[in-house]
Structures are given as C-alpha cells and as structure tokens.
Amino acid sequence: MTSKLHPLHNVRIVLCQTSHPGNIGAAARAIKTMGLSQLYLIKPKIFPNKEADAMACGAIDLLEKAVVCETLEQALTGCAFAIGLSARVRNLSHELVSARQAATQAAEMASNQPVALVFGTEMSGLSNAELDLCQLLAMIPTDADFSSLNLAAAVQVMSYEVRMAILEAAANSNNIATPPLYPLAATEDIEGFYRHLEETLLKIGFLNPAAPGRLMQRVRRIYARARLEKEEVNILRGILKHTQHPNPRA
Amino acid sequence: MTSKLHPLHNVRIVLCQTSHPGNIGAAARAIKTMGLSQLYLIKPKIFPNKEADAMACGAIDLLEKAVVCETLEQALTGCAFAIGLSARVRNLSHELVSARQAATQAAEMASNQPVALVFGTEMSGLSNAELDLCQLLAMIPTDADFSSLNLAAAVQVMSYEVRMAILEAAANSNNIATPPLYPLAATEDIEGFYRHLEETLLKIGFLNPAAPGRLMQRVRRIYARARLEKEEVNILRGILKHTQHPNPRA
Structure with a gap:
C-alpha cells in the first residue's frame, strides 16, 4: 500500500x-x-x-x-x-x-x-x-x-x-537557504552613502550643524528598513552628486 | 488615517x-x-x-x-x-x-x-x-x-x-502587547512624494526626460520596501524642497 x-x-x-x-x-x-x-x-x-x-x-x-x-x-x-x-x-x-x-x-x-x-x-x-x-x-x-x-x-x-x-x-x-536576488550593499558602502548624504544635507541647509537633532538617525532608519542593494546605493549617491552640483539638461 | x-x-x-x-x-x-x-x-x-x-x-x-x-x-x-x-x-x-x-x-x-x-x-x-x-x-x-x-x-x-x-x-x-506602530503614510502622500522627487531629479539633471529608463521605478522600489511613515515622508520632502532651493546656513 x-x-x-x-x-x-x-x-x-x-x-x-x-x-x-x-x-x-x-x-x-x-x-x-x-x-x-x-x-x-x-x-x-x-x-x-x-x-x-x-x-x-x-x-x-x-x-x-x-x-x-x-x-x-x-x-x-x-x-x-x-x-x-x-x-x-x-x-x-x-x-x-x-x-x-x-x-x-x-x-x-x-x-x-x-x-x-x-x-x-x-x-x-x-x-x-x-x-x-x-x-x-x-x-x-x-x-x-x-x-x-x-x-x-x-x-x-x-x-x-x-x-x-x-x-x-x-x-x-x-534545508536549502534561498540566495538573495540581488547583492545587498556592504556596510562600508552604506556608511559611505550616509556620509555623502549628511554632507549634502548640510550643503543645502536642511541639516543645521548647530542643532542636528536626530535627523540623521531618522533618515538612517528609513534606509535600514529598505535593505539597500549595491546598485541602489549607486543610484542614491548619483542623486546626491547631482544635488550638490546640479546639471539640468537643456 | x-x-x-x-x-x-x-x-x-x-x-x-x-x-x-x-x-x-x-x-x-x-x-x-x-x-x-x-x-x-x-x-x-x-x-x-x-x-x-x-x-x-x-x-x-x-x-x-x-x-x-x-x-x-x-x-x-x-x-x-x-x-x-x-x-x-x-x-x-x-x-x-x-x-x-x-x-x-x-x-x-x-x-x-x-x-x-x-x-x-x-x-x-x-x-x-x-x-x-x-x-x-x-x-x-x-x-x-x-x-x-x-x-x-x-x-x-x-x-x-x-x-x-x-x-x-x-x-x-x-499574551503580548505589541508596541503601537507609527502611522504609515497614505498612498496619496507617497505618490505626492514621488511626484516631488521626480520633479527634483529633473531639475538637478539626474533624470533625463529624453531617456528616463527605469530610474523612477527603481527608486520607488527602495521606498516601497522601507514602508514610509507619515513623518518620514515629511522629512524626505523637506530634503527635496531644500534640494530645489538650497539655503545653506552661515
């Protein structure tokens, strides 16, 4: 049977x-x-x-x-x-x-x-x-x-x-572990992004160096939840670069 | 909400x-x-x-x-x-x-x-x-x-x-009391943020209107995973506002 x-x-x-x-x-x-x-x-x-x-x-x-x-x-x-x-x-x-x-x-x-x-x-x-x-x-x-x-x-x-x-x-x-679809960004890449972001926020005047409060922590929390991929960090840093040096087309 | x-x-x-x-x-x-x-x-x-x-x-x-x-x-x-x-x-x-x-x-x-x-x-x-x-x-x-x-x-x-x-x-x-979540942003708030973001990316020249590719979709994917809270949308839109109109302190 x-x-x-x-x-x-x-x-x-x-x-x-x-x-x-x-x-x-x-x-x-x-x-x-x-x-x-x-x-x-x-x-x-x-x-x-x-x-x-x-x-x-x-x-x-x-x-x-x-x-x-x-x-x-x-x-x-x-x-x-x-x-x-x-x-x-x-x-x-x-x-x-x-x-x-x-x-x-x-x-x-x-x-x-x-x-x-x-x-x-x-x-x-x-x-x-x-x-x-x-x-x-x-x-x-x-x-x-x-x-x-x-x-x-x-x-x-x-x-x-x-x-x-x-x-x-x-x-x-x-008992197979499923591999992630895209490679996640490494800690050092993420930290590089946060430094770049902080510098940019200071430059555009959104972050007040005299009273930074918990702004960077709040922003980190957003991206931490997103589990950024390597390629996404590149996109976000591209945005920061253009924020600091705008280069409008036409 | x-x-x-x-x-x-x-x-x-x-x-x-x-x-x-x-x-x-x-x-x-x-x-x-x-x-x-x-x-x-x-x-x-x-x-x-x-x-x-x-x-x-x-x-x-x-x-x-x-x-x-x-x-x-x-x-x-x-x-x-x-x-x-x-x-x-x-x-x-x-x-x-x-x-x-x-x-x-x-x-x-x-x-x-x-x-x-x-x-x-x-x-x-x-x-x-x-x-x-x-x-x-x-x-x-x-x-x-x-x-x-x-x-x-x-x-x-x-x-x-x-x-x-x-x-x-x-x-x-x-058995367990779960701590209250912060209120998440509503669809219309998120979409308002995406429109603001797209407009900003065009203005700083990161998004090429002649060849936008899948940039906006890729960026949406990041924030979709983050499950933005109401207050976080306000922070991100504050950054966009300052990106379009920088106002460095001192």
Missing part, C-alpha cells in the same frame, strides 16, 4: 454526490493549479458535462481521467488516511482540526502513501455514513455568520493548504 | 478591470466567507449584473456596497499599504513574497490602518502602472506547468490567508 509517487500525486480529492457539474470542473481547475492530479467522483449527478469542461479551463485532462465510483468506500481503496471536510461542528464523532492542521497531517502521510480529502454535497455536506469512513474531520475557519463556502472554493483552499504543507516539508528536508 | 475598525474590515479587496461579472460575484462570496467586507472595483467591464448577483449567493450585500472607482489610485486613498497579486515572477521591480508572508504583513498593518490586496484582470493580471502603486508583490505558489488560478479562487486563497493571519495575531496578542 505504500506508494513512491511524488506526495502531490498521493493526494486524492474525493467529491461526493456533487449536484452542479460546474463545481466539478472548477474543482478540477483548483486542484490542478496546486499540482494535485487525483480526482475521484462519487455518484456525480451530471457527469461528464459541457459546463464541467468549461469551468475546468485547462484542467480537462483531470476530468477525463477522474475515477467515477459508486461508493466512498471504493474511492478510498488503497488509501491510508481520509480527511472529511465539514462546514459545521458536529456532535461527538470525530477529532476536529483546522484545515491547516489537517493539511500538515495529510502531507506527512502522502510522503509514502495515498491520502484522501473528502468533500460532501453542496447542500448538506457529508453524510454520517461517509464521515464514518474518515479518520479525521477538518474545518475551514469561515465567518460565523456566513460560512457558505462554495464547493470549488473549499477544494481550492484545502488543495492550497496541502500543497503548502508538502512544499514546506520538502524545504525542511533539503 | 489610523482606523480602529476590526482588522478584518481594514482589508480592502481591490479588483482591477474585471471582465466577467460572475467572477466579481464569486469573489464577493469568497471574501464574505472569510469575514472581510471591503470590496473595491476599478472600472469593472460589466457591473452591476445578474450573473454577479447569482454567483455572490448570500453575499449580495457586499456587491451593493462595493466601491466602484475609475483608477487604482482612488481605490487606495487612505490606504497605508497595498499588496499586488501576481501570477508570474516579474523582472526586478518589487519585493516578491509568498501569499502567506504577504498575509502576515497585511494582518499586522490592518490592526490599525487600511490595507489593500490588489488583483489584476483575468487575462493579463496587473499592469506595470498598477504595480507601481503597490508596495509589495505576492504570489500564490501554483504548479509551474498550470498556474491558471481563477480570479475568484485567488481572492479566496488570499482572503483565507489574511483571515488566518489576523486570527493568529489576535490569539498571540492576548
């Missing part, structure tokens, strides 16, 4: 008895943008269907290879772990975690075996019988007064969270 | 020149499920519209009070911080962070002032002129081979991330 697929391909998105084919298409698009590929449909009301294709946009391949099942049990065959999505808190029954916590667990297990995220119908969510097949219940923390998340939107959020968790797990295991 | 609204209501979702009214409705539903309420529309192609209403489901109230603007600058009035969403990596220009990192920053600032999440058109995203009004660029980490996230799906993911970050910040602040 272990699988050496990339973890993203070990995540099944299972939609139970979906009413609107457009939602199936939009869900396919949502999961494909997140690099997932396994779509399972339990007794979809209308499928295949043109509206599903239209909403899938470039993800029609996922609809074409979607696995259509009669029961949730079939769709979970070979799965080690199934997470049911719920829009409301249910009494007793399951361990209930946030979408993010569920994604972390799913990512962990998907590293070597298939896991499933199970979504109920648009109107009433998962049935109790369907929930019984899940090991964990996850909730996307919606607004208390308006929790009416569209099905494809819920699939989007969960797929996104699972992708983030899988990428994070991969990053941790590689 | 500081605002004591609940942070969720300090987050503006700004949609630029949306083509499909259905996407506007779906976006309204997405943001309402996450407890956000501020929807701004820049020149929507078709709005108001029945399809938008249908897709909004129970979120029609957000469509009814959506603020329709002619320009992005209008929509950002009073905002201290604007985050542009991008589907692709752009050359140089902006600091680029993940959706999650952007949400953390947005949540922090939304605790006392309005912030904006800015989404471009379905076909081509944000224009360079629109990007110039943003201080930060955020990317939802999609699959490299299929990054075609639906607009409302992108709004859903970002709204979800911002909600999570705000809830998390609230949970943390029960």
Whole structure:
C-alpha cells in the first residue's frame, strides 16, 4: 500500500454526490493549479458535462481521467488516511482540526502513501455514513455568520493548504537557504552613502550643524528598513552628486 | 488615517478591470466567507449584473456596497499599504513574497490602518502602472506547468490567508502587547512624494526626460520596501524642497 509517487500525486480529492457539474470542473481547475492530479467522483449527478469542461479551463485532462465510483468506500481503496471536510461542528464523532492542521497531517502521510480529502454535497455536506469512513474531520475557519463556502472554493483552499504543507516539508528536508536576488550593499558602502548624504544635507541647509537633532538617525532608519542593494546605493549617491552640483539638461 | 475598525474590515479587496461579472460575484462570496467586507472595483467591464448577483449567493450585500472607482489610485486613498497579486515572477521591480508572508504583513498593518490586496484582470493580471502603486508583490505558489488560478479562487486563497493571519495575531496578542506602530503614510502622500522627487531629479539633471529608463521605478522600489511613515515622508520632502532651493546656513 505504500506508494513512491511524488506526495502531490498521493493526494486524492474525493467529491461526493456533487449536484452542479460546474463545481466539478472548477474543482478540477483548483486542484490542478496546486499540482494535485487525483480526482475521484462519487455518484456525480451530471457527469461528464459541457459546463464541467468549461469551468475546468485547462484542467480537462483531470476530468477525463477522474475515477467515477459508486461508493466512498471504493474511492478510498488503497488509501491510508481520509480527511472529511465539514462546514459545521458536529456532535461527538470525530477529532476536529483546522484545515491547516489537517493539511500538515495529510502531507506527512502522502510522503509514502495515498491520502484522501473528502468533500460532501453542496447542500448538506457529508453524510454520517461517509464521515464514518474518515479518520479525521477538518474545518475551514469561515465567518460565523456566513460560512457558505462554495464547493470549488473549499477544494481550492484545502488543495492550497496541502500543497503548502508538502512544499514546506520538502524545504525542511533539503534545508536549502534561498540566495538573495540581488547583492545587498556592504556596510562600508552604506556608511559611505550616509556620509555623502549628511554632507549634502548640510550643503543645502536642511541639516543645521548647530542643532542636528536626530535627523540623521531618522533618515538612517528609513534606509535600514529598505535593505539597500549595491546598485541602489549607486543610484542614491548619483542623486546626491547631482544635488550638490546640479546639471539640468537643456 | 489610523482606523480602529476590526482588522478584518481594514482589508480592502481591490479588483482591477474585471471582465466577467460572475467572477466579481464569486469573489464577493469568497471574501464574505472569510469575514472581510471591503470590496473595491476599478472600472469593472460589466457591473452591476445578474450573473454577479447569482454567483455572490448570500453575499449580495457586499456587491451593493462595493466601491466602484475609475483608477487604482482612488481605490487606495487612505490606504497605508497595498499588496499586488501576481501570477508570474516579474523582472526586478518589487519585493516578491509568498501569499502567506504577504498575509502576515497585511494582518499586522490592518490592526490599525487600511490595507489593500490588489488583483489584476483575468487575462493579463496587473499592469506595470498598477504595480507601481503597490508596495509589495505576492504570489500564490501554483504548479509551474498550470498556474491558471481563477480570479475568484485567488481572492479566496488570499482572503483565507489574511483571515488566518489576523486570527493568529489576535490569539498571540492576548499574551503580548505589541508596541503601537507609527502611522504609515497614505498612498496619496507617497505618490505626492514621488511626484516631488521626480520633479527634483529633473531639475538637478539626474533624470533625463529624453531617456528616463527605469530610474523612477527603481527608486520607488527602495521606498516601497522601507514602508514610509507619515513623518518620514515629511522629512524626505523637506530634503527635496531644500534640494530645489538650497539655503545653506552661515
């Protein structure tokens, strides 16, 4: 039952008895943008269907290879772990975690075996019988007064969270430091800029040598936050040079 | 400019020149499920519209009070911080962070002032002129081979991330009192500074009107990263004033 697929391909998105084919298409698009590929449909009301294709946009391949099942049990065959999505808190029954916590667990297990995220119908969510097949219940923390998340939107959020968790797990295991895009200026370059700036501010009369106050400190604070690049220090010093020696064109 | 609204209501979702009214409705539903309420529309192609209403489901109230603007600058009035969403990596220009990192920053600032999440058109995203009004660029980490996230799906993911970050910040602040930030400068103040700066650079001959290149963009990038405070804009404009009219002491 272990699988050496990339973890993203070990995540099944299972939609139970979906009413609107457009939602199936939009869900396919949502999961494909997140690099997932396994779509399972339990007794979809209308499928295949043109509206599903239209909403899938470039993800029609996922609809074409979607696995259509009669029961949730079939769709979970070979799965080690199934997470049911719920829009409301249910009494007793399951361990209930946030979408993010569920994604972390799913990512962990998907590293070597298939896991499933199970979504109920648009109107009433998962049935109790369907929930019984899940090991964990996850909730996307919606607004208390308006929790009416569209099905494809819920699939989007969960797929996104699972992708983030899988990428994070991969990053941790590689432990690679990301290099900065452009070289930052060295301390001596920055200090050279500040000296040049102070001299200029004195020359134009903005800095009063008799009462400098905290002006230079305040200005330093601005550029410190900006984390100046080497090339940017050159630009700023070019401005200072022209401030001291204006050379208007034409 | 500081605002004591609940942070969720300090987050503006700004949609630029949306083509499909259905996407506007779906976006309204997405943001309402996450407890956000501020929807701004820049020149929507078709709005108001029945399809938008249908897709909004129970979120029609957000469509009814959506603020329709002619320009992005209008929509950002009073905002201290604007985050542009991008589907692709752009050359140089902006600091680029993940959706999650952007949400953390947005949540922090939304605790006392309005912030904006800015989404471009379905076909081509944000224009360079629109990007110039943003201080930060955020990317939802999609699959490299299929990054075609639906607009409302992108709004859903970002709204979800911002909600999570705000809830998390609230949970943390029960323990630790964070020191108050200084008020950040509003978009209109920052833009006023950039205009003053450009005029000054022309006057001292550093900016060549015949070949401006990307100088202003590069300079904007520095100050965007610095997240200028109101008082700092005043200092920088004081320097510009003295640059144009030097007044050396003694």
